[in-house]
Amino acid sequence: MPRQLGDLEDAVMTRVWQWNRPVTVREVLEDLQKERSIAYTTVMTVMDNLHQKGWVRREVDGRAYRYTSVSTRPAYSAALMNEAWSQSDNPAAALVAFFGMMSTEQRVALRDAMRVVQGDDPAEARVAPVGPTDGPTDEPADEPPQDADGTTEGTEGAENADGAAR
Secondary structure (H helix, E strand, C coil), X not given: CCCCCCHHHHHHHHHHHHXXXXXXXXXXXXXXXXXXXXXXXXXXXXXHHHHHCCCEEEEEECCEEEEEECCCHXXXXXXXXXXXXXXXXXXXXXXXXXXXXXXHHHHHHHHHHHHHHHCCCCCHHHCCCCCCCCCCXXXXXXXXXXXXXCCECCCCCCECCCCCEC
């Protein structure tokens, strides 16, 4: 399980993830300097640390390295959430508390994600999976899929992904 990135590590990885291409220390430095005063050697050290921790891979390009992310921000976020959830002595209660903190938009996103994972969303081809989605589920085959809020699809008064009543 990855540990949470520090502030500067996160700032560097944000750029690597956003640009989605091999980057140099110089490119990251120049972008970071728009927001803060920072030395080349500091950025170089952070990127080397991220390489040693397995967050980025690097290839020699002349006298410099080009760094590429090994994972995505969604996969990183998912791993952090999974680790936090697995540390709970009552995972069900932790999920209930977590869902209670979610905004309406987050709950809609959760419902959409559950449909993708369950194979119920005809538009799932638009969503790139974060992790493996094949294999057995814990849901009995003879029961209809349930939304994240526990209601069965088609339940009166439930909302679809657009927020409209079904």
